[in-house]
Amino acid sequence: xxxxxxxxxxxxxxxxxxxxxxxxxxxxxxxxxxxxxxxxxxxxxxxxxxxxxxxxxxxxxxxxxxxxxxxxxxxxxxxxxxxxxxxxxxxxxxxxxxxxxxxxxxxxxxxxxxxxxxxxxxxxxxxxxxxxxxxxxxxxxxxxxxxxxxxxxxxxxxxxxxxxxxxxxxxxxxxxxxxxxxxxxxxxxxxxxxxxxxxxxxxxxxxxxxxxxxxxxxxxxxxxxxxxxxxxxxxxxxxxxxxxxxxxxxxxxxxxxxxxxxxxxxxxxxxxxxxxxxxxxxxxxxxxxxxxxxxxxxxxxxxxxxxxxxxxxxxxxxxxxxxxxxxxxxxxxxxxxxxxxxxxxxxxxxxxxxxxxxxxxxxxxxxxxxxxxxxxxxxxxxxxxxxxxxxxxxxxxxxxxxxxxxxxxxxxxxxxxxxxxxxxxxxxxxxxxxxxxxxxxxxxxxxxxxxxxxxxxxxxxxxxxxxxxxxxxxxxxxxxxxxxxxxxxxxx
Numbered sequence: 001x002x003x004x005x006x007x008x009x010x011x012x013x014x015x016x017x018x019x020x021x022x023x024x025x026x027x028x029x030x031x032x033x034x035x036x037x038x039x040x041x042x043x044x045x046x047x048x049x050x051x052x053x054x055x056x057x058x059x060x061x062x063x064x065x066x067x068x069x070x071x072x073x074x075x076x077x078x079x080x081x082x083x084x085x086x087x088x089x090x091x092x093x094x095x096x097x098x099x100x101x102x103x104x105x106x107x108x109x110x111x112x113x114x115x116x117x118x119x120x121x122x123x124x125x126x127x128x129x130x131x132x133x134x135x136x137x138x139x140x141x142x143x144x145x146x147x148x149x150x151x152x153x154x155x156x157x158x159x160x161x162x163x164x165x166x167x168x169x170x171x172x173x174x175x176x177x178x179x180x181x182x183x184x185x186x187x188x189x190x191x192x193x194x195x196x197x198x199x200x201x202x203x204x205x206x207x208x209x210x211x212x213x214x215x216x217x218x219x220x221x222x223x224x225x226x227x228x229x230x231x232x233x234x235x236x237x238x239x240x241x242x243x244x245x246x247x248x249x250x251x252x253x254x255x256x257x258x259x260x261x262x263x264x265x266x267x268x269x270x271x272x273x274x275x276x277x278x279x280x281x282x283x284x285x286x287x288x289x290x291x292x293x294x295x296x297x298x299x300x301x302x303x304x305x306x307x308x309x310x311x312x313x314x315x316x317x318x319x320x321x322x323x324x325x326x327x328x329x330x331x332x333x334x335x336x337x338x339x340x341x342x343x344x345x346x347x348x349x350x351x352x353x354x355x356x357x358x359x360x361x362x363x364x365x366x367x368x369x370x371x372x373x374x375x376x377x378x379x380x381x382x383x384x385x386x387x388x389x390x391x392x393x394x395x396x397x398x399x400x401x402x403x404x405x406x407x408x409x410x411x412x413x414x415x416x417x418x419x420x421x422x423x424x425x426x427x428x429x430x431x432x433x434x435x436x437x438x439x440x441x442x443x444x445x446x447x448x449x450x451x452x453x454x455x456x457x458x459x460x461x462x463x464x465x466x467x468x469x470x471x472x473x474x475x476x477x478x479x480x481x482x483x484x485x486x487x488x489x490x491x492x
Contacts, residue, residue, distance in 0.1 A: 048088075050079040062120050065106025066165075066345040069416075070450050074101065074118035081123055083196065083204050083230040090228065091202035093117045093482060101485035102228045104141045105167035111453045113485045119228055121169075129154060134236045135193065140169040140229055148334050156236035157333045159188040163342040169232050174223050174446035175401040177409070180242060180302045180336050183273045183389030189220040190395035191235040199227040200478040209397045218473040221400030221462075223445055224486045225470070226477055243310025244302040244339050245328035251278060251295040251373040253321040258364045260320040261299050268313055270389035271304045275340075277383035278371045290324045295373060300339050301328050343415075350421065351413045352428040353447035355406035355440045359384060363438045370431055371412075378414055378424050382431060385409045400470055402462045403442035410435050411447050425451065448487050458487045 052059045053076050062079065063072040075098070078089040093100045099116035104124075125141035127150045134156055138147060145164025151157055159178040161171045168188075176188025185191070194208045197219060205227075207216035219226050249257050261276045268274070276299045283293035299317060303310040307330040314328055331338070356363070369375060371382040385408060392404050412431050414424035429451075432439075443452070445461045459467055467489070474481075475491040484490070 050081060050085065052077040052079065063103075063118060064346065065103065066347070067106070067110065067349045068346045069348050069350060069421075070110055071112045072101065072103070072118060073114045074116050077118045077120055079123060080119055080121050083198065086119055086121070086198045086228050086230055087202050087204060089117060089119050090198050090200065090482070094200060094202060094480075097480070098482075099485050100228075100482050102140070102224050102483075104170060105143055105165060107161075107163075107166050107170070110448065110450050111486055112450055116485055118485075121228070121230075124230065129156070129236075131156070134238075135233055136236055137194075137231055137233045138168050139231055140167070142168050144168055144171075145337070148336070151236055152240070152332070152334050154236075155238055155240050157239040157336075158234060158236050159185060159191065160336060162337065162340040164337045165344065169229050170224070171446065172232060172234065173219055173221070173229065175221055175444065177385070177391070177444065177446065179273055179275065179300065179339055179385075180244070180333075181237070181239065181271070181273055181304045182391055183270045183386070184304055185237060186390035186393065186395060187399075187401050188234065189399050189401050190390075190397075192220055192232060192399075193235065194231075194233040195219060195229050196231045197227040197229045200480065200482040204230065214473045215477060217398060218400050218470055221402065221445070221466075222470050222473075222489060225474060225483055225489045227483065239304055239333050241307075241330055242302050242304060242333055242336060242339075243307045243314075243328065243330050244300075244336065245326070245331070246301070246339065246341075247299045247314075247317055247323050247328060248279075248291060248325040249297045249299070249321050249323055251297055254278070254297050254364075254368050254372045256321050257297050257299065258368070259361065261317065262359050262364065264316055265386040272313060273302045273386070275300045275383055275385040277381050278367070278377075278379075280380050288325060294324070296324060302336070302339055347415055348417065348421075349413050350416050350424045350428055350451065351411065351447065351449040352432045352452065353409065353411045353443055353449070354432050354435060355403055355442040355444060356384065356408040356410050356435065356438045357405075357440045358407050358438055360438065363435060366434050370434055377431075378416070378420060378427055379412050379431070380415045382412045383410070385411070400462065400466055402466050403440060403444070406440050406442060409444055409447065410439075445487060453487055455488075455490075458489060461487070 062077045080086045102119045104121045121140035123141055124139035126139045127142050127147055128137045129150050131154045144160045144166050147168055159176055160180055162179045172188040196206055198204050205212055265274050279298040280295050281291050285292050301314055371377045387406050412428050414428055416424035443460050470489050471492045474489050479491050481490050
């Protein structure tokens, strides 16, 4: 049956604090060019009460995002309450030839800009579960935490991001690489059945596999280049529990742990999704003494199935070296964010990424030398995520999500105070360059940072054929490149 609407501003769920504290070991703890705009102010004369300009109360909060290194100084912010507000904002921008950015949670709005119009969809957070079709319709402000809480009573779950605070729509439009069961079911974009999108002409279009097919293809993987999505329908899966968590080893054990993890990850079934990372744990982290303030190797595991089977699958990892902390156990699906335990933000993060075709011994040795024990790495996280499985297969309805032949994502992030910004930036770039011998040349768009927003950076997200088709669709629906305040695909 169709469920009542659930809103994202509900009180957060209560959880066992001690258990959560231990499980937070899975992730990081504690821690485009300027666009000048002239002419009539975007807020106009007699502006609506949901339009903000610099200096207005609420403006700074509206433009602030998860990553404090990304700065947004729009001429106006529209606090959209529904699709009609989005249409009015886009039509105004069109009349005044202004660029438009959309932002809900701020996790992935990673390109700095000045001027233009920012459409905040954070208030458009409605969630409607349809148990009969095992699907959900969400607004662009809906976050994965409330979505999971709405679907869990039905024994259903979506291909969630790594954190409860990640917005589902932006994440899915970039592909959606889930740390829970991505290898079992593919990218989140593969399971979208319908979307509503306001294009540059201010029209609200409905795109499905049968209607507006080119736009439906391009939006799923092309991020925010083609308009502002005001609702998204996607499929859910029968999942109530996971056998999941993280195993933390001393960084000095990396020479044993990383090759063993790589070989193990190549053999486990698709029901296992996994990653491994060098993780710098802050000294004030709420964790046992053996972990606080240390550089560790964190192996993250998520298995969909019975706990006894999961324990058997994870046993080889537990045998490879003594662990400092082992939090892998059966958990309710709604605790999935404790696998990675991403920081809650805001954080000053500098990131770099690439895709790898493999992880041979030489690649592991390079990682250890530059990020492991004894290195002078300032990075908070240096991670590889295993791909393959359903992530490698084309979905029934094709999308623009590309590079499905990659074996791993490579991703690094540094939390840099002002005095260390340039060092962290340079080190992140050096890490990606050092892994170049094993790179496919591609990248995953949701991991691209503000330092990777140039035309060449965006092109490497897609194959040449896919990129050219995206340019064609862009030319049809946004010939003036209104939606350019992103990792931009310009029209032809």
